[in-house]
Amino acid sequence: MKRLILILALLAAGLPAAFGQGSREDGLWILKKTDDSERRGMVEGDAFVFSRPVGTLPRGSWVEFGVTIENTGDKAPLHYLVEFFDGGQWVSDPDFIYSDGLAEYSFRTDSSARRHPSVYLTTYRFRKEVRDTLKVRCRVCSSYAVDHSTLDAADPDNRTGLKKKSYVGAYLQPLGRRCAAHTKNVLLVGNSFTYYHGEPFILEEIAFSQGWRLNIAASLKGGQTYRQHCGLPLTVGTCTSRRFDYAFIQGQSQEPARFAADPEGMKDVKDAFGELCFIIRRASPKAKVYVENTWGYPGASNGGFASLEEFDRLLDEGTDKLAASAGTLKSLVGQAFAAARSEFKLLDKDDKHQSLAGSYLKACVTYLTISGRHFKGYVPTWGLPEADAARLRAIAERTVLGN
Numbered sequence: 001m002k003r004l005i006l007i008l009a010l011l012a013a014g015l016p017a018a019f020g021q022g023s024r025e026d027g028l029w030i031l032k033k034t035d036d037s038e039r040r041g042m043v044e045g046d047a048f049v050f051s052r053p054v055g056t057l058p059r060g061s062w063v064e065f066g067v068t069i070e071n072t073g074d075k076a077p078l079h080y081l082v083e084f085f086d087g088g089q090w091v092s093d094p095d096f097i098y099s100d101g102l103a104e105y106s107f108r109t110d111s112s113a114r115r116h117p118s119v120y121l122t123t124y125r126f127r128k129e130v131r132d133t134l135k136v137r138c139r140v141c142s143s144y145a146v147d148h149s150t151l152d153a154a155d156p157d158n159r160t161g162l163k164k165k166s167y168v169g170a171y172l173q174p175l176g177r178r179c180a181a182h183t184k185n186v187l188l189v190g191n192s193f194t195y196y197h198g199e200p201f202i203l204e205e206i207a208f209s210q211g212w213r214l215n216i217a218a219s220l221k222g223g224q225t226y227r228q229h230c231g232l233p234l235t236v237g238t239c240t241s242r243r244f245d246y247a248f249i250q251g252q253s254q255e256p257a258r259f260a261a262d263p264e265g266m267k268d269v270k271d272a273f274g275e276l277c278f279i280i281r282r283a284s285p286k287a288k289v290y291v292e293n294t295w296g297y298p299g300a301s302n303g304g305f306a307s308l309e310e311f312d313r314l315l316d317e318g319t320d321k322l323a324a325s326a327g328t329l330k331s332l333v334g335q336a337f338a339a340a341r342s343e344f345k346l347l348d349k350d351d352k353h354q355s356l357a358g359s360y361l362k363a364c365v366t367y368l369t370i371s372g373r374h375f376k377g378y379v380p381t382w383g384l385p386e387a388d389a390a391r392l393r394a395i396a397e398r399t400v401l402g403n
Helices: 008-012 192-209 226-230 233-239 255-261 267-283 299-303 308-326 333-340 356-371 386-401
Strands: 018-020 038-040 047-057 062-071 079-086 089-091 118-125 130-140 159-162 170-176 182-190 212-220 246-249 288-292 329-331
Touching: 047 062, 047 170, 062 079, 062 130, 062 192, 079 118, 118 192, 118 212, 130 170, 170 192, 182 192, 182 233, 182 267, 182 356, 192 212, 192 356, 212 233, 212 356, 226 233, 226 267, 233 267, 246 267, 246 356, 255 267, 255 308, 267 288, 267 308, 288 308, 299 308, 308 329, 308 333, 329 356, 333 356, 333 386, 356 386
Parallel strands: 018 047, 182 212, 182 246, 246 288, 288 329
Antiparallel strands: 038 159, 047 130, 062 118, 062 159, 062 170, 079 089, 079 130
16 A cells, blocks of 8 residues: 655645645555554644546546544644545535534544544535546644644644554545435444444445435444443534434444343443434434344354354344334344355454455445345445355345345
8 A cells, every 4th residue: 555645845835734645546545554644743724635546537426535534642633624626626515514613624533542533424526527636635624633722733742644454544436427316314333343444435335326325424433332432522423413314333242242141230231322322313313223233253252152153143132122122223234244154254364353245245234224225237346356246235135125
């Protein structure tokens, strides 16, 4: 992967600093631990800039963009505005600009102490033709640091960067000119079982290919329980940022199984899940809320359970009980994994987190849960062999739709 590079020409010209990545052919940035993504001293007007060569995109083209930013210091920027270079000027989507009384912004960041990345996704339609290079930037749009002090370029704690390892640092992908027949607001709350290999990005692109524009807002932090999510400012802020049509909640990987095995001793799992649902419904009373039935795994001695089969069984029982307690629905991700396990390597090297094929299968299950319709025509494969992607889609269809 190419490292992010500092565009010195802009600095020499006395313009706001633009931290660019160098153009990528595939528009996908997954950073290794050794990649230098940290930026120091960003102040209002500075920006992360992403670009990729595209030849020509006609006017009316849709583009998917997503980014994952995490602060490594508490004097880093608080507010960012996402802007597309459209017709010779930088333009934001007015439908997804928020205000907190301090600034108008596309997304906010969180304290470095919480290590909670900000995940932002959007699809944008270009008003003008794009020639040669597609560009988008995340511009610091206020003078506030994450601790609400004033940004200072010289402060050693003014540090931020793209998230590395298992997250998608950024994604920039043309989607064609066809307008979606359906538009829905979708909330994803979860941890590594959602962010590994960019499942939200896969979901957004697959859905768009099928005529569904999903405006996805996500709060994703590794290892988080339902209770921990209830106490995270970014999670609460994301859950209440707009009116959602669908919400998918994915908790720590063993929570539902532990709750099923010991309902009294693990009662707080149910209570915390109910509180999280209440937070979501307070802003989105008509949202369809789903608890995700995730997968059992052989790693860590089957998650501490007697066998993989027992782990699967308890996850299924626990999510049923959680759904019943809070009046939600259940997303059948774990059932799809069980059906595909003999044919595909769905887990990463740790035998716990999902592989790319696992993330693709999970995205398919979520899309089908929302749409209730079979796949038709072209569907992106996200780098998987076409035959494998088609088979994973078929398994998801049989699991969710029943035929």
